[in-house]
Amino acid sequence: MRTTTVRRTHPHHDAPDTTEAFRRLCAMPEGEERDALRQEIVNAWLPMADRLAGRFRNRGEAIEDLRQVAALGLVKAVDRYDPDHGSAFESYAVPTITGEIKRHFRDHMWTLHVPRRVQDLRNRVRAASQELSATVSGHAPTVAEIAEKAGMTEEEACTGLEALDSFTALSLDAQLPGTGDGYSLSDALGGPDGALDVVVDREAVKPALNRLPEREKKILYMRFFRDMTQSSIAEDLGLSQMHVSRLISRCCTRLRDEALRDAA
Numbered sequence: 001m002r003t004t005t006v007r008r009t010h011p012h013h014d015a016p017d018t019t020e021a022f023r024r025l026c027a028m029p030e031g032e033e034r035d036a037l038r039q040e041i042v043n044a045w046l047p048m049a050d051r052l053a054g055r056f057r058n059r060g061e062a063i064e065d066l067r068q069v070a071a072l073g074l075v076k077a078v079d080r081y082d083p084d085h086g087s088a089f090e091s092y093a094v095p096t097i098t099g100e101i102k103r104h105f106r107d108h109m110w111t112l113h114v115p116r117r118v119q120d121l122r123n124r125v126r127a128a129s130q131e132l133s134a135t136v137s138g139h140a141p142t143v144a145e146i147a148e149k150a151g152m153t154e155e156e157a158c159t160g161l162e163a164l165d166s167f168t169a170l171s172l173d174a175q176l177p178g179t180g181d182g183y184s185l186s187d188a189l190g191g192p193d194g195a196l197d198v199v200v201d202r203e204a205v206k207p208a209l210n211r212l213p214e215r216e217k218k219i220l221y222m223r224f225f226r227d228m229t230q231s232s233i234a235e236d237l238g239l240s241q242m243h244v245s246r247l248i249s250r251c252c253t254r255l256r257d258e259a260l261r262d263a264a
Contacts, residue, residue, distance in 0.1 A: 015090045019083060022041065022083045024037060025041065038078060041078055042071075042075055042078055045074055045078070045093065048097075049070040052097050053066040053069070053101060061104075066101060069100055069104045073097035073100030074097055076100065077089070077096040077097060081093070106119055118159060118163050121156050121159050121160035121163060122160045122163035122164055125146055125150055125157055125161055126160075126164060127150070128141070128146045129146055131149065132145055132146065132149055146160075146161070173185075205255050208254065208255045208262070211258075215247075216251045218237075219244060219247055222236070223248055230244045230245055230248070
């Protein structure tokens with residue numbers, strides 16, 4: 001009878017055979033010898049982690065940072081893997097490492113805080129748009145087409161499309177396109193309007209002002225709205241300048257006190 005030896009093969013060249021090493025690792029107690037074997041296994045699988053990190057290059061994150069995140073995912077996979085479950089380490093490690101990289105993009109690469117629900121909608125809309133762009137010719141995918149492809153409502157598709165442009169924020173110092181004169185977003189920002197405080201003060205003093213005698217109202221009007229001097233007011237009303245000064249001071253004190261009392 002002829003015996004055929006089946007040789008184990010791996011789907012990738014960077015997938016080493018560490019089955020026996022994992023069995024030894026699981027049987028070892030905590031200590032330096034176990035830590036050394038664990039490090040050997042991690043080092044053996046690092047090329048695969050680097051390959052997975054390379055799938056996410058050119059997405060706004062440095063490849064070295066992605067490799068570090070992938071290595072972290074690999075360490076988690078090594079620590080959690082149980083060879084007695086029957087599955088190969090690679091089938092367990094790949095989704096673990098990929099998930100770690102995706103979590104990194106989700107949690108650390110957004111300049112503005114975006115709810116995870118919106119991030120998920122963005123990713124689904126992006127995938128649907130790319131797939132439709134490759135199959136639909138003659139026009140860009142519509143919101144309805146994207147919603148149907150992604151299995152969501154059109155409202156959710158619109159939210160996801162809006163989030164596509166929210167991954168990064170534009171600096172306030174960025175020059176606006178087409179200006180050519182250094183005009184930036186910060187130049188278009190508004191500032192505090194002092195006139196608003198004047199409006200509030202005028203509204204606050206109106207009730208007390210209406211309660212003043214007609215002569216005091218007229219004096220205040222001439223002084224603060226017509227910008228007349230005290231001597232001009234005194235001459236116009238046939239009073240002494242000192243009397244006009246006392247009336248203005250007394251009226252202003254009364255208005256201020258009543259306005260503050262009403263506010264309290």
